[in-house]
Amino acid sequence: MRFNDGFWLLKHGVKPYFGLQVVQVLPNQTADGYDLQVSTKPVRHRGDTLAGPVLSVRVYSPTEGAIGVKIEHFKGREAFARPGITLFPDAPPIPCAVLEEGPDEGLWSVSSGTLAADITQNPYTITFRANGRTLTSAGVKHQALYDVPYKWTLRNASNGSCLATDFSSNPNPPTTPEFVRYVNSELNLSPGELIYGLGEQFGAFVKNGQSVSVWNQDGGTSSEQAYKCVPFYITNRGYGVFVNHPGEVEFEVGSEKVSRVGTSVAGESLEYFIIHGDTPLQILDRYTRLTGRPALLPSWTFGLWLSTSFLTSYDSTTVAGFLQGMQERDCPVRVFHLDCFWMKQYEWCSFTFDPDNFPDPEGYLAEIKNTYGVKICVWINPYISQLSPIFDEAVQGGYLINRLDGTPWQWDLWQPGLGIVDITNPAAREWYAAKLDALIDIGVDTFKTDFGERIPHTGVQFFDGSDPMRMHNTYSVLYNQLVFDVLERRFGKGEAVVFARSATVGGQRFPVHWGGDCESTFEAMAESLRGALSLTASGFGFASHDIGGFEGTPPPEIYNRWVAYGLFSSHSRLHGSGSYRVPWQYGEEAAQYMAKFVDIKHRLMPYIYLQAIQANTRGHPVQRAMFLEFPEDLTTHHLDRQYMLGPSLLVAPVFVPEGEETEYYIPAGRWTSFFYPDRFVDGPCWIKEVVPIDEIPVWVRPGSVLCLGPPGVGRPDYNYTVDLEVQTYEVPIGQSIGVDIPSGRSNHIAGYVKAVSDPAGRVDVIASQGIHVAVVQSFPAYA
Structure with missing residues (x-):
């Protein structure tokens, strides 16, 4: 003001x-x-x-x-x-x-x-x-x-x-x-x-x-x-x-x-x-x-999420074809998401599969889970259309936000005459939770908790007497907490995740959050990154976005650039509005590029999951703005088109058309290209280069020890202690650098790997008991 x-x-x-x-x-x-x-x-x-x-x-x-x-x-x-x-x-x-x-x-x-x-x-x-x-x-x-x-x-x-x-x-x-x-x-x-x-x-x-x-x-x-x-x-x-x-x-x-x-x-x-x-x-x-600290998420959530998209066909033939096609192209999906139209139109939310498209939802979900090894996510929100078969139930139970005269508050913006669940009413929370429990019973593993932003704040009353102005933002936290708590009760601590759009302070406790509706342009891709970096500078540990953009159909080059950026984000979801996001829709080459980045993310999971533990125990975001890691370097203070993935990996997504130069900054020290380790850069410096369409600049910070899983592991949730490839980067002469190895279950640390550089610059790798190292690659120590 x-x-x-x-x-x-x-x-x-x-x-x-x-x-x-x-x-x-x-x-x-x-x-x-x-x-x-x-x-x-x-x-x-x-x-x-x-x-x-x-x-x-x-x-x-x-x-x-x-x-x-x-x-x-x-x-x-x-x-x-x-x-x-x-x-x-x-x-x-x-x-x-x-x-x-x-x-x-x-x-x-x-x-x-x-x-x-x-x-x-x-x-x-x-x-x-x-x-x-x-x-x-x-x-x-x-x-x-x-x-x-x-x-x-x-x-x-x-x-x-x-x-x-x-x-x-x-x-x-x-x-x-x-x-x-x-x-x-x-x-x-x-x-x-x-x-x-x-x-x-x-x-x-x-x-x-x-x-x-x-x-x-x-x-x-x-x-x-x-x-x-x-x-x-x-x-x-x-x-x-x-x-x-x-x-x-x-x-x-x-x-x-x-x-x-x-x-x-x-x-x-x-x-x-x-x-x-x-x-x-x-x-x-x-x-x-x-x-509040960000919750620790299950390791499977860091894999690839694939959506039906919004306005597209959800029939079983299409879904099976997409999941089969992803498997055949070495782009394994770990979470499959059914968007709004798993319910009948005009009935959101009914919490009931549309019987015309899903006559046997329990059997349908069991089949695709068993065949393709995916978790199932379905779209929900806290709004109940008056055409939903459960609307009268909500009104009679007093489960909706009311006007001052005691009648339900309604409007038509998203669904006909929708009301909004009064999250302050314990009976309404139990009622809503029971709807989710019923879906979990037939095979749903997680929920995309959409909406929760435009909560009415004038002329309304809440069950517990809350000030509507104070509830407007807070609603998002209570809504996501309700769903998160249901999942945690059903699956156990450390096994719950929501895919949420709305939040405010405290909402970081109930991850993960995605950036909302964006266009399919380079500009929107940059907007999504700025939003994510602002969010993770505000106490949120994880961030995601709609790979390829939500509105419109991205040209192949934007799709490919966004895939690379998306798979070097904490969470990676393919989602659109009126068009699909499976890679072969953008050319078979796109599937080859995606397969490379999916495999790299799977291999990086011992490193990424350790960062997730740090988010849970210390509030350190997995994806972070450059200045958070390099506050002493004034050049980093304005950078918003690149970021650090944890403390060791610098990622510079490409936001320019194919054939044009991209530009990014390297802080002080000798940095090594992650994909081309024979390439070194001595910072601080700016790099201008034309980046091939199937690549993304990723640089490893000097003094890093990266532990990677085996190639072709095919999923993000595996045993991180076996067959590790240990990569050491610029270990200072006469010093040692140790990293913890998570087991991948809760915040349990299974052991450690230590890189020791002797006076001649030779690097030895020592692993604690229970950690099996298959390959060691050491890049030159400081002269």
Whole structure:
């Protein structure tokens, strides 16, 4: 939200109340910080304490490396606000707060590890510092209440949803206030400081200069809307900022005031955490400790997913032909996905196979699972069409979101008269879970949890009394958690996966997430990568996308380039709208190219699965932006067309037509081509080259030890401890590098492999008991 007219003036009608002066300071009851009373006018004598807002500000540390600032006005109202964001759901906090009063009067400090917050009394400011330098600060008049004319706050002005339409369908529209209260806080942006994250954002990867609303919408990949908005950003200055608010959070990233990040929420309270780390990955470790770690996914999920596509034929002959064709072309499918029309048209969701196309669904699923060795995924969403045979059941049970008059909320946007399952109602959750259980009983292994973004927020009521504005984003987490929990209950911990489109903070706990509807163009392929890198910079461990694009039919060269990129992503799915994505539709050569990349991904599974364990235990994303791995290299800070797959593999997808030069960056050190290990490059440098249509630039970082499975293994889930090919790259003379070897079951580490370079540069490989090494390839150590 923008409150200013330029830098000095306020917009007409805006009433500000700036936090100016600390009038009382007390250590809080838990001894992890200070409780401040901050006046919004100068207090020169006792008479100035009469009337006017006073801000209650808590500055505290809930865990190591994180300091929270909670700004409250009317505390009684916020005490009943729900839902909230669950903190520390997976890992306990690490308390280490230290409180100090400065040598001068009017100075207090809260420190947590190497992070500290210094508070001054008059004027009231907070400065955050670490390792002897200032990270950022909330300076004079950086914290405030704003009363904004109501007409300026209509949701269609800020995030595209239509308040007028919502009101027109409500026979008793709520009375509108004259003003809406906002709480705002600003943090300084230093020269050269860059901002990343805020969830899956498809625009410029660096967020400076952007206005970003954390408000989920299903607008595709080509607009400012996003399916997975997260109130967390990370900077290149050694800290991240998490805003602990489940509803709409509006960020002005150097866009209203060019040297500040402004954060505002409608209401009476705003809480944010500064999270420091010596590296960007340590910041993500601490952030995901606070908000939740990505679940560890079963190893079979990292194989190739093939979809029926959306508007295409799903008949058994077509499906069997595709799966057989993929096998014959050495492109084995590990997960087969049935999209929307496994149910009858107009009946989404009925959770019932269309009897015209699937007269014996249990037998049909059993046949293709046994014949082709695939897992089965089916498409679902939380919407129930009024033409669905279970709609009346949902209405009579009270399982749908209601209007204020108690009748079900409905609209026609996706299905006729659809209602939305009230995820806050325990009976509705049990009812929905029972529908999923019935599908699991006949052979379904996982679900594509589509939609969950445009949840109504005006003129509606939830079963548990949740504020609809706060539920709009939160719904996505509760929805995906419900489905994930059903799968975990049925198949066991470590065996559940959803293929989700919507999410917000905390949603990283229920992977995997894909990027939504994109076009079949190079531009959309780049959009998908930017969205994935923004998402994984926001605490999400895994990312996927529709290989080849969703809308339209890609030309063969775009399809082939996207296949290479997709199989060097954490999860790889072939999916489209009105056209198929099996490779021979784009030429038999495309199938040959795909076979090569599928085999490479299978062979890389000991490495990839180890990164999945790191995501689960430390919050480190499998697919990560270059700056996360190389924060000391300023060139990496703007790169959004290449990435690191784990710490060792640099991947540079090709976004240009065949025959044109692509360009990518190599950081410092001697890097080795993964596919052509006799090719070395000494960085830092830029590479310009024409890349053949069947290749993708992949480079191995110096000092890496890669452990690969055997060629032609044919699946991602196998024994990672047998017949390993160990490849060592530039092991420094006289040093050793060890890597863990996962078993592929849960987060169990089966053993290790160690590469040791002697004084002459010869490399020996030592494997622990239980690890069998079949081949060793060593590339030159440093001279």
